[in-house]
Amino acid sequence: xxxxxxxxxxxxxxxxxxxxxxxxxxxxxxxxxxxxxxxxxxxxxxxxxxxxxxxxxxxxxxxxxxxxxxxxxxxxxxxxxxxxxxxxxxxxxxxxxxxxxxxxxxxxxxxxxxxxxxxxxxxxxxxxxxxxxxxxxxxxxxxxxxxxxxxxxxxxxxxxxxxxxxxxxxxxxxxxxxxxxxxxxxxxxxxxxxxxxxxxxxxxxxxxxxxxxxxxxxxxxxxxxxxxxxxxxxxxxxxxxxxxxxxxxxxxxxxxxxxxxxxxxxxxxx
Numbered sequence: 001x002x003x004x005x006x007x008x009x010x011x012x013x014x015x016x017x018x019x020x021x022x023x024x025x026x027x028x029x030x031x032x033x034x035x036x037x038x039x040x041x042x043x044x045x046x047x048x049x050x051x052x053x054x055x056x057x058x059x060x061x062x063x064x065x066x067x068x069x070x071x072x073x074x075x076x077x078x079x080x081x082x083x084x085x086x087x088x089x090x091x092x093x094x095x096x097x098x099x100x101x102x103x104x105x106x107x108x109x110x111x112x113x114x115x116x117x118x119x120x121x122x123x124x125x126x127x128x129x130x131x132x133x134x135x136x137x138x139x140x141x142x143x144x145x146x147x148x149x150x151x152x153x154x155x156x157x158x159x160x161x162x163x164x165x166x167x168x169x170x171x172x173x174x175x176x177x178x179x180x181x182x183x184x185x186x187x188x189x190x191x192x193x194x195x196x197x198x199x200x201x202x203x204x205x206x207x208x209x210x211x212x213x214x215x216x217x218x219x220x221x222x223x224x225x226x227x228x229x230x231x232x233x234x235x236x237x238x239x240x241x242x243x244x245x246x247x248x249x250x251x252x253x254x255x256x257x258x259x260x261x262x263x264x265x266x267x268x269x270x
């Protein structure tokens with residue numbers, strides 16, 4: 001069956017703190033369905049009820065994470081895409097050709113999957129549909145249970161709010177503020193602030209840096225809590241600044257790989 005199926009009515013717009021868990025996704029997982037779960041914010045690809053890939057305009061894809069991180073040259077990515085894209089085996093081609101290791105691909109794939117799913121499973125801005133039989137060109141790398149994807153989305157939303165409970169900063173242009181005397185920022189935050197020109201949003205900065213958008217949202221909320229970027233929900237003169245204990249920048253350079261390895265280990269235990 002390849003027909004589009006409309007299932008969930010448009011959700012009432014709500015704050016980013018309220019998770020939009022999809023009854024349709026739960027049902028598709030129970031049915032062991034294969035195809036594309038479509039929303040305005042992006043797409044989840046399922047094989048036998050498990051999520052094998054996710055895409056969202058708000059999140060850099062696995063190609064960006066691989067090439068920006070230096071694991072793969074852009075030419076190598078294009079060659080693999082041309083060779084195996086129509087067979088939906090780009091991931092397998094990347095490993096078989098020796099362009100990346102299986103571990104490198106798996107880590108970047110999980111990072112891209114959970115990052116995009118965070119936005120796809122946000123508050124729906126339109127109908128949710130499922131197209132049976134649609135496969136992604138990457139092919140299965142590390143299938144993830146749909147329930148695990150939803151749980152991680154809820155956890156990430158709660159984590160963002162624990163840092164700074166103003167979701168407006170997630171979508172507004174990032175406007176830096178002058179730091180207080182002695183106030184420090186981490187290496188990751190400095191890289192973000194260099195691209196904060198009052199026009200780029202957090203997701204635009206994530207694309208420019210080649211980093212997951214969720215990690216960028218975390219840093220933007222931390223900067224907002226510290227008063228180092230403007231909070232669009234509060235007039236400038238009334239900005240509330242929280243004094244945060246910043247750790248030494250040398251210890252905060254690139255923790256993402258270790259985090260994704262822990263995610264992978266947890267999935268293997270399911």
